[in-house]
Amino acid sequence: MGLHLEAGTLWDGTKDIRPGMPYGTRPRLLLLHLIRTYLHTHHRTIDLSMTLRHFMTQTLSIDASGGERGGGTSFNEQLRALAACRLWIGYAAASATSRVQSADGWVSVFEDFAVETKKSDPRTPWRKTITLSREFVATLRESAVPLDIRALRGIQDSALSLDVYAWLAHRLHRLEHSVVLHWASLRGQFAHEYDDKKAFKRNFKKSMHDVLTVYPQASVRPVFGGYLLLPSPAPVGVLEKDEAFAAMR
Structure with a gap:
């Protein structure tokens, strides 16, 4: 996308x-x-x-x-x-x-x-x-996919973290099997504001850490050369949707 x-x-x-x-x-x-x-x-x-x-x-x-x-x-x-x-x-x-x-x-x-x-x-x-x-x-x-408003509060000061959270929220619950995303692929998707590869990698790791803190259901693991994504629940479960929407009002 x-x-x-x-x-x-x-x-x-x-x-x-x-x-x-x-x-x-x-x-x-x-x-x-x-x-x-x-x-x-x-x-x-x-x-x-x-x-x-x-x-x-x-x-x-x-x-x-x-x-x-x-x-x-x-x-x-x-x-x-x-x-x-x-x-x-x-x-x-x-x-x-x-x-x-x-x-x-x-x-x-x-x-x-x-x-x-x-x-x-x-x-x-x-x-x-x-x-x-x-x-x-x-x-x-x-x-x-409904997003958890409590998670947004926790990462609202970082544009990269917001992008990573929204991306994982939409991607993980649709996975049928694990997939490895390498740094070249991640840079192509998220590095539009970064000229320095090392700076992007450093900032992406920090954002991923922050996102996984507010989205603990996400099964994402660092591996050599990138990240391993595993099928995971959406941030807001079926029974929580009304609560999430209520928090928005």
């Missing part, structure tokens, strides 16, 4: 703005929040003015204040960048989800991002909504 991003523009009510490319932990947490919200509500259009602040303060314990250094400012900047970009998720091989893929094997994630241009009450924040594409939510219905 792969990602393709292109920076885009947004209309702020008076002019076009270019937020740039999303980067770091915030866009990853936002995308996970959108996915979790859809899985709970089954509504493609998500009202961020109602859910995002709660997600930041109650779920992640992140300061949601404004100002130059406020957590809310950082999240809103990355929200605009994420909403403006053209983001596709691609699949390397045909599978049960192939019937909802576009012709070139890539699925667009976002359909629309809207902000109210007038405030009826100055004490009320502008309403922001984002709409997930029909193709993307079809893939979520087919293959999404």
Whole structure:
């Protein structure tokens, strides 16, 4: 599976703005929040003015204040960048989800991002909504795996750890037999922000250690030249799903 991003523009009510490319932990947490919200509500259009602040303060314990250094400012900047970009998720091989893929094997994630241009009450924040594409939510219905919000809290400050956790959550419970992933393969998938092979290996080992701490069901072992992955339970079991979704609200 792969990602393709292109920076885009947004209309702020008076002019076009270019937020740039999303980067770091915030866009990853936002995308996970959108996915979790859809899985709970089954509504493609998500009202961020109602859910995002709660997600930041109650779920992640992140300061949601404004100002130059406020957590809310950082999240809103990355929200605009994420909403403006053209983001596709691609699949390397045909599978049960192939019937909802576009012709070139890539699925667009976002359909629309809207902000109210007038405030009826100055004490009320502008309403922001984002709409997930029909193709993307079809893939979520087919293959999404609920993530443990407690695990996300533990690794929310590391973009690489978030990527590794999401990857293992989706990969391990679908394995039918063990598989060894060598460092060359791991670098091809995760080393887009690393030029130095040694630095990537060092940081990946740390992230894997942190992820396995919050995802103890994962059966992953270091071996010569890489990691051995074994079939493992998903992070959130069937009986725990309602609890996980409740933690998101």
